[in-house]
Amino acid sequence: MVQPPSQSRTVFSSNPFLELNNQGEILYFELKKPQHILGRDPSTSDLLVPQHWEVVSRCQAVLCQEGADYRIYDGDGQKASSNKLYVNHSLITPKEGYCLTHGVEIQIAQNPNQLIQIRYGNPANAHTVTTPAIRAISLKQRSILLGRDPQASLQLDAPTVSRRHATIDTDGQGRYILRDYSTNGVFIDGKQVMGTAVLSNGAKIRIGPFTLVVRDDNLEILDQGDRIRLDAQNILLETNGKRRLDNLSFAIEPGQFVALVGGSGAGKSTLMRTLLGIEKITKGEVQINGEDLQKNFNLYRTQIGYVPQDDIIHRELTVAEVLTYAAKLRLPPDIQLQPLVEQALEAIKMTHRRHALVSDLSGGQRKRVSIGVELLADPKLFFLDEPTSGLDPGLDKQMMQLLKDLAHQGGRTIILVTHATANITECDRIVFLGLGGRLCYFGTPQEALKFFGVSDFADIYIKLEQEQAVVNYATLFQQSPFYQRYIGNQINTVTPQPSKSLAPTRKKVSFLQQWFLLTQRYWQLILRDRVNLLLSLLTAPIGIGLITLAIKDKIPFVLGAEPDPKLAPLALQVLFVFTCAALWVGLSSSLQEIVKEAAIYLRERLVNLGLLAYLSSKVTVLSILAIAQTLLMLIVIIIGFKSPNSELISWPIGLSITTFLTLLASFSLGLLISACVRNSSQANSALPLLLLPQIIFSGVLFKTTGDVNKILSWLMLSRWSVGAYGALVNVNSLVPEPTKLPDGSTVPQPFEPTAVYDATWGNLHLNWGFLLLHAAIYLTITFWLQKRKDIF
Numbered sequence: 203m204v205q206p207p208s209q210s211r212t213v214f215s216s217n218p219f220l221e222l223n224n225q226g227e228i229l230y231f232e233l234k235k236p237q238h239i240l241g242r243d244p245s246t247s248d249l250l251v252p253q254h255w256e257v258v259s260r261c262q263a264v265l266c267q268e269g270a271d272y273r274i275y276d277g278d279g280q281k282a283s284s285n286k287l288y289v290n291h292s293l294i295t296p297k298e299g300y301c302l303t304h305g306v307e308i309q310i311a312q313n314p315n316q317l318i319q320i321r322y323g324n325p326a327n328a329h330t331v332t333t334p335a336i337r338a339i340s341l342k343q344r345s346i347l348l349g350r351d352p353q354a355s356l357q358l359d360a361p362t363v364s365r366r367h368a369t370i371d372t373d374g375q376g377r378y379i380l381r382d383y384s385t386n387g388v389f390i391d392g393k394q395v396m397g398t399a400v401l402s403n404g405a406k407i408r409i410g411p412f413t414l415v416v417r418d419d420n421l422e423i424l425d426q427g428d429r430i431r432l433d434a435q436n437i438l439l440e441t442n443g444k445r446r447l448d449n450l451s452f453a454i455e456p457g458q459f460v461a462l463v464g465g466s467g468a469g470k471s472t473l474m475r476t477l478l479g480i481e482k483i484t485k486g487e488v489q490i491n492g493e494d495l496q497k498n499f500n501l502y503r504t505q506i507g508y509v510p511q512d513d514i515i516h517r518e519l520t521v522a523e524v525l526t527y528a529a530k531l532r533l534p535p536d537i538q539l540q541p542l543v544e545q546a547l548e549a550i551k552m553t554h555r556r557h558a559l560v561s562d563l564s565g566g567q568r569k570r571v572s573i574g575v576e577l578l579a580d581p582k583l584f585f586l587d588e589p590t591s592g593l594d595p596g597l598d599k600q601m602m603q604l605l606k607d608l609a610h611q612g613g614r615t616i617i618l619v620t621h622a623t624a625n626i627t628e629c630d631r632i633v634f635l636g637l638g639g640r641l642c643y644f645g646t647p648q649e650a651l652k653f654f655g656v657s658d659f660a661d662i663y664i665k666l667e668q669e670q671a672v673v674n675y676a677t678l679f680q681q682s683p684f685y686q687r688y689i690g691n692q693i694n695t696v697t698p699q700p701s702k703s704l705a706p707t708r709k710k711v712s713f714l715q716q717w718f719l720l721t722q723r724y725w726q727l728i729l730r731d732r733v734n735l736l737l738s739l740l741t742a743p744i745g746i747g748l749i750t751l752a753i754k755d756k757i758p759f760v761l762g763a764e765p766d767p768k769l770a771p772l773a774l775q776v777l778f779v780f781t782c783a784a785l786w787v788g789l790s791s792s793l794q795e796i797v798k799e800a801a802i803y804l805r806e807r808l809v810n811l812g813l814l815a816y817l818s819s820k821v822t823v824l825s826i827l828a829i830a831q832t833l834l835m836l837i838v839i840i841i842g843f844k845s846p847n848s849e850l851i852s853w854p855i856g857l858s859i860t861t862f863l864t865l866l867a868s869f870s871l872g873l874l875i876s877a878c879v880r881n882s883s884q885a886n887s888a889l890p891l892l893l894l895p896q897i898i899f900s901g902v903l904f905k906t907t908g909d910v911n912k913i914l915s916w917l918m919l920s921r922w923s924v925g926a927y928g929a930l931v932n933v934n935s936l937v938p939e940p941t942k943l944p945d946g947s948t949v950p951q952p953f954e955p956t957a958v959y960d961a962t963w964g965n966l967h968l969n970w971g972f973l974l975l976h977a978a979i980y981l982t983i984t985f986w987l988q989k990r991k992d993i994f
């Protein structure tokens with residue numbers, strides 16, 4: 203054993219060698235014999251590591267000469283070591299081993315906080331390897347730029363990395379200071395950097411898929427993050443005493459294409475959500491490259507693609523628009539979008555349909571566009587929930603081949619849920635679940651037929667129809683050689699170190715940038731549906747125009763020469779129609795707006811969508827619509843009705859403010875309901891239920907007497923809207939002096955003046971203020987409801 207003074211060692215010997223790097227502590231071994239044993243046990247290991255290197259097993263690996271190089275076997279060549287050996291997160295087994303070539307790097311364990319890196323070198327074969335891209339740089343006395351920029355000191359080439367992602371400089375005290383300039387953030391030891399951070403020796407820096415480590419005065423790339431492994435360890439999920447996943451363990455290797463199959467209700471989608479890290483499990487753990495996925499979700503957020511069952515694209519946009527908006531929302535602003543969109547179109551074979559509206563595409567093509575959206579960020583772990591449902595056999599085959607290519611050519615780990623088994627042999631592994639989330643089989647699809655003793659996959663479903671059969675097969679599988687081969691030998695059994703990033707924080711994305719993009723997209727969606735837009739703009743003006751026909755030549759807002767006791771009630775009825783029209787239009791233009799894109803919202807939120815930006819974009823576009831609706835109503839009212847002599851404020855201005863505020867409050871209420879309901883038809887059904895109380899408790903049709911009625915009327919927008927209109931028109935002034943009878947009594951009036959319509963500034967402000975207050979409360983509750991939908 204040789205201990206070099208520094209980590210960059212000059213090799214004088216021509217023998218092959220191993221360089222072990224335990225979190226900065228370096229050991230160097232020359233390989234001279236036909237066989238070596240690496241471990242902590244002095245009695246057996248000739249490549250002996252110190253006792254405090256606990257990650258290394260007593261017998262960690264056996265190296266056997268093979269030609270000029272060595273083959274490394276995990277453990278003693280029979281039994282695997284505790285922490286296992288990995289090359290790029292793929293397991294090196296005790297049986298097959300792995301042939302080492304000059305420059306290759308393997309790891310003991312996977313978790314960056316505990317792994318030991320082993321570099322193999324063979325000076326004799328050094329010429330056979332192309333020089334790898336720069337993997338380490340010195341931090342000393344220079345300003346370092348990290349990012350996608352080819353001129354960066356250390357180029358980190360991934361779409362989720364900003365061109366100028368971060369810089370590292372030395373301060374006056376010789377400390378290294380990292381400054382974050384990125385869109386997707388920098389994490390140091392699992393914690394998000396907020397602006398700047400001091401780098402300590404051994405700090406692990408995460409930038410996009412890359413893991414870097416500070417060692418002395420150097421910065422090294424520990425992991426390129428281009429290969430992802432998932433280990434499910436004893437996953438148990440129970441809800442209300444019902445077991446949904448029953449102690450599942452298996453390992454999915456980097457670059458594998460894996461199908462989750464099983465009967466309806468077996469738990470496939472639940473398992474997918476668990477592997478994705480968005481389902482809280484009762485016991486067990488999902489590890490991503492050796493780290494607890496749920497606790498480190500933010501670190502991997504940008505590397506995970508997810509296509510849920512529902513489409514995650516807007517139907518009113520074209521294919522190219524969908525991809526461009528998705529790229530703008532998810533990727534750094536300094537990235538060149540066009541080439542990425544082209545690549546995604548190419549990958550999903552939709553270049554020829556780039557200008558087609560999504561609504562004009564077939565189900566399979568829509569699914570492909572959803573996949574394209576996810577491919578933009580080049581995810582290395584990709585989940586798809588029933589991507590082939592509803593496709594004909596030809597399309598099913600094409601889709602499975604497309605996914606297989608994406609896995610095998612792009613080194614992506616792809617996991618899909620499917621019911622279609624015609625092309626299941628395209629997969630590398632299948633997970634067969636039975637009722638109650640029991641694991642009945644895990645392995646290659648071909649061997650599944652052998653295990654179940656059938657020739658057709660459909661027969662497996664029939665065999666697993668009864669719960670008892672499921673229990674029997676689950677037990678049988680555990681005792682089978684398939685279990686040993688595909689699970690026993692493969693699974694990572696290490697309990698990872700407690701993670702430092704317990705609270706998954708989210709990078710604060712630029713509010714303005716997202717708000718602008720979302721507003722632009724929402725506006726475009728509104729403009730695309732011309733008929734709906736026209737109806738929404740014209741409904742209120744037409745309704746109000748019809749009143750002029752109904753009241754014929756009567757002038758409702760101005761006192762005539764003769765006192766008329768019916769004038770005030772008539773004015774109130776007309777104003778009430780203004781209110782109802784605004785309420786109707788405000789509610790109907792907003793009730794669908796959140797629920798109809800719930801799947802898209804959830805997916806985008808999981809990536810990086812800001813809730814405030816999202817809601818603000820809704821309010822912005824609906825406010826622009828409300829201004830247009832107000833202007834149209836104003837024009838019709840000014841033309842159709844003689845203007846009252848408003849003493850407080852000019853009638854057109856007062857009318858516009860009241861109408862706009864009524865629309866604002868009603869669309870805020872509409873958004874709140876849209877956030878509450880589960881689907882679009884529930885939102886539609888809610889409309890009458892929302893309008894009826896507004897009509898009944900407005901105080902126009904019925905007097906609001908009694909405390910309960912009064913409180914209810916305060917909760918109604920209609921009461922404040924009519925109140926404001928009434929104050930502007932000064933409805934009370936339209937009531938004539940009561941006629942006195944000879945006995946001193948007065949003739950009962952159809953309408954008596956009330957404080958609700960007092961033509962005072964105080965009353966007008968009160969009504970406007972309450973409309974604003976309603977809007978603010980509804981929007982705050984909407985925000986809270988949406989926040990509650992967050993998985994973390």
Ligand SMILES: Nc1ncnc2c1ncn2[C@@H]1O[C@H](COP(=O)(O)OP(=O)(O)OP(=O)(O)O)[C@@H](O)[C@H]1O
Nearest residue numbers: 441446464465466467468469470471472473619621
């Ligand atoms: N949120 C939930 N709370 C409680 N139970 C649930 C929940 N979601 C699903 N389940 C139950 O868990 C079981 C598995 O559901 P899951 O949707 O994962 O099955 P699946 O195999 O994907 O079914 P399918 O093929 O029909 O989509 C079912 O019995 C389902 O009723």
